[in-house]
Amino acid sequence: MVGYRIHFIRHGITVANEEGKYVGITESPISDRGRRELIEKREKMVYPPADKVYVSPLKRCISTAACLYPEGYARVVPEFREMNFGDFEGKKAVDLMNREDYKQFLKGGLDNPPPNGESLRQVIMRTIEGMQFIAEDVMKNGYKNAVVVTHGGIIMNIMSCFGLPKKNPNDFACDFGEGFTVMLTAQMWQTSQAVEIMGRIPTVRNQEL
DSSP, X not given: OOEEEEEEEEOOOBHHHHTTBOOSSSOOOBOHHHHHHHHHHHHHSXXXXXXXXXXXSSHHHHHHHHHHOTTSOEEXXXXXSOOOOGGGTTOBHHHHTTOHHXXXXXXXXXXXXXXXXXXXXXXXXXXXXXXXXXXXXXXXXXXXXXXXXXXXXHHHHHHHHHEESOOOGGGGOOOTTOEEEEEEEHHHHHHHSOEEEEEEESBOTTOOO
16 A cells, blocks of 8 residues: 655744744744754754655745755645734734733634634634645655645644544644654545554654654
């Protein structure tokens, strides 16, 4: 049975991340620290090979892909952009704590979007569409190793929706520049639209998934 490995990697830390701001669809560049950390991980650890690289349309993901896979042409997958935090974009949690709409947002739920932003349900639905596209593209073109550089929340949604064994989304939290590998087979995808979780990446040297 032919298997295809898809490697999901979170982008490097950004200037806004360091400042503790909500950055969903807002552009924020990889910080100096973020670039140093990516280079250090690339040199000291092992990232998987890539026959194809897919990225979120946001520049922090494109820059991360260029740093880790400089030889790879990256195809943009719009469905894998970060959540739109609406009126909370670019703001710090500490500055929002007294707002009633922020208190409501913190209650969570699939249909509880920030004002003028996306709901979690909307994010999950477009993430599913993006994963369906990538799975079909990988199998159609025979990419044995495909890399997807996207956002932490998107990775959590993908892994919890499609990954086996099933786990809570929070179990798939990952640091900047890190992520997970899954195994895709035509049989498993066609019968259950699921993938097998193989492990975390990057790996330490002399360790294989």
